[in-house]
Amino acid sequence: MKTNLFANHEQALKFRALRNQVLSSNIANADTPNYKARDIDFGSALEKAQGGALSITKTSDLHQSSWNTNRLGAQVKYRVPMQPTLDGNTVETDVEQAAFAENAVQYRATLAFLDGQIRTLRYALKGGD
């Protein structure tokens, strides 16, 4: 109960925040020549969050845990553009905007789940009402 209280929602929130950052970089660089649009692979982040195959086994307490720069170990990958551009920029603003909106909604959903969990806990602590 204690360890599973927030399930994977905490990781999910981090993932959504990170993806928000990456997508915002894409939209910000919509007019930058040679900028390549990026996105995070959800599958790899999920695998990592669930302690996937790539995690490091610690044999001593002194060992550092595997720590990637984006903390989630999620892979940032280049997007394959649907239409070529003359300046080498692969940002498709509408695609990015759609992804950004979707990500924001997912972030809100995760927040709602967390909120529900916290409410449940408070309800239990107060003994109802």
Next chain:
Amino acid sequence: MSLFKVFDVAGTAMNAQSVRMNVTASNLANAGSVSGDADNVYRARHPVFASFGDTLAEQTGVSGVKLNGVIESNAPLQVHYRPDHPDADEDGNVYVSNVNTIEEMVNMMSASRSYQNNVEMINTTKDLLLQTLSLGR
């Protein structure tokens, strides 16, 4: 909190777009300006954008926009034969600036749209952050 970085990224982009807007305004204001000396004619200016920040290898995938200077267009100048013009050279020619008004209008619209996109991005992220702050209330 990584969401805060969005403000930095969008801020750099908005700065870059506003420079682009200023340059466009300057170009449009000087469209059609003439001179008798080909070296002194106003030439269209264009900002050069570049991204900076983390590389893909660093896995964060976050980069802002920086301005890599403003370049002058080397499109050919228009030469008009107007011997009555006070600025005409000894051959009676004046040189007209190479600003392409249509191109500049398109640039202006594009800059304005990109700026709006960044503002929207900031608003959405701000909402998300505020919602996160009120978690569990």
